[in-house]
Amino acid sequence: MAGTDVAGAEKELRWPRSTPGRIAVLALVAVVCGVFLEVIPGRRGWFDVNIYYETVRSWQHGGRIYDYLRPGTGYGFTYPPFAAVCLAPLGLVGWHAALAIDLAATVLAGAAVLYWLVDPIARRRGWNRWYGFGLVGCLFAVLNPVRDTFSFGQINLMLMFLVFCDYRNLRRGSRFTGIGIGLATAIKLTPALFIAYLLVTRRRRETLTALGTLLGAVLVGFVAMPQQSRFFWTDALWNTDRIGSIPYISNQSLLGFTARVLPQAAEKPVWLVLTAAVLACWARRSRRAAAIGDQRAGFALTGLTCCLVSPITWVHHLVWMLPALLVLADAGLSSTDRARRRRLLAATAGIWVLLVSGLVWLWRYHWDGVGGLLGGNSYVLVALALLPGMPIGEGAERGLTPAQEAAAPAPARV
Incomplete structure (x- = not known):
């Protein structure tokens, strides 16, 4: 009976065969992208990419990268010197x-990244991969973290x-696995946990490759700007x-959470205990x-933990929460238990709505009370819930090796 229910649901989830249905899907894509493109530009003033740009221009004209501050603010370049080396081409153009x-x-x-994560789901479920990619892309584009990444001009993606x-590379058994993680860590330290x-x-081999790449990139930074490297x-x-300010509502880390809800004397000890548990x-x-x-799932868990x-x-x-959200959705769609399926899909929809809403900004200046505790920390609380609760071994990757997945027949296109 459960198998029949799932099969029926699968049929309902197939992408439209008719021209009007496909036009409707494309219209939805156009509307969402239109809203995204209309609302986002300049909302954050391209703040971060402007700092990157002016920093490398200053460096190319004899300045030091950590001396530059954006006019009227106390903010400047905060990444390792290797990041400035990578961003240097920006300073050569207008x-x-x-x-x-x-x-x-x-x-x-x-x-x-979206294609790599969505395509296996679409193939296994018999969806037209381009419809799937387009719709998930629209759902992704309107997330608060994605909107801010674009409007700040950030390098997260x-x-x-x-x-x-x-x-x-890891799933393919490539000997080059680790290079990307090492480079990402050398540019901005946030992805360092992927080495762990x-x-x-x-x-072990991949760990050594990542560490070797990181060390090599750090050395490039020292060669390019030795004094600034020592300072960093x-x-x-x-x-x-x-x-920036640790308690500020935009800081949705464990430390930001403890700084907002605990007395100053307790925030660091509690943070250390919570970090160890996480x-x-x-x-x-x-x-x-x-x-x-x-x-x-392993990479999704690591992104959450970062x-x-x-x-x-x-x-x-x-934006590092996106893989976990896709894992959750895929597990829900793949579940043969109707009640579990509904729970997982409802959780996915709820988290998506929360991440679209920008709820935390309602407590931008005051984060006290129950509303501030739950709403002002909603993103970090969701990440804490997903860490132990995100399904493992379900959906598009059910414990199959790359060789087994390659041997699996591709579903018929619709």
Whole structure:
């Protein structure tokens, strides 16, 4: 009976065969993208990409990268020197060309990651992959973290691209696995936990590759700007005041959470205890995911944990929650238990609505009371719930090895 229910649901979920149905899907895509393109540009003033641009221009004219501050603010460049080396081409063109390059690279990187995650789901369920990719892309584009990534001109999706290159390489058994993670960590330290993921899942060669790549990139930074490299690794790295206020509502990390809800004397000790518990849960679940061949879940868990344990996790950093959201949705669609299916899909829809809504910003200036506790910390609370609750070994990666998946017949296109 359960199998019949699932088969019926599968039939309902197939993409439209008729021309009017396909036109309706394309119209939805156009409307969502139109809203995205109309609302987003300039809302955050391209703040971060402007800092990247002016920093590398200053460096190319004899300045030091950590001396530049955006006029009227106390904010400047906060990434390792290797990041400035990678961003140096922006300084060779005009501002509008640099902005176009940043946006194009962000779109391409996000599209690649989405395709790698969505295509296996579409193939297994018999969907037309391009309809699936288009619709999920629209749902992805309107998420608050994605909107902020574009409007700030942030590099989050480019870092995800580098990390998920290694996701693909790991599943293919490529000897180049680890290079993308090493480069991403050298550009911005947030993805460093993915190196630990390789280590705790006993991928020794890949771990050494990632560490070697990271070390090589750090050395490039030292060669390019030795004094600024020493300053970063001995001073700037440890000075969180250069990044922003820890209790500010946009910081949806464990440290931001404890800073908002606890007295100052208690926030750091409690943060350390929570961080240790989160890392223990992550390591246990990651090893389990790797043991059954579910690298997608392992990477999704690591992305969530990066956001939780990093001292600063701005809302735009939460693009790392997307893989976990897709894992949750795929497990719901694949479940043969009708009640479980409904629970998982309802959870997916609820988290998506929450991430679209930008709910946390209602407590931008005051985060006290029950509303501030739950609403103002809603993103970090969702990440905490997903860490132990996200399904493993279900959906598109049910413990199959890459060889087994390659041998599996592709579903018929519709």
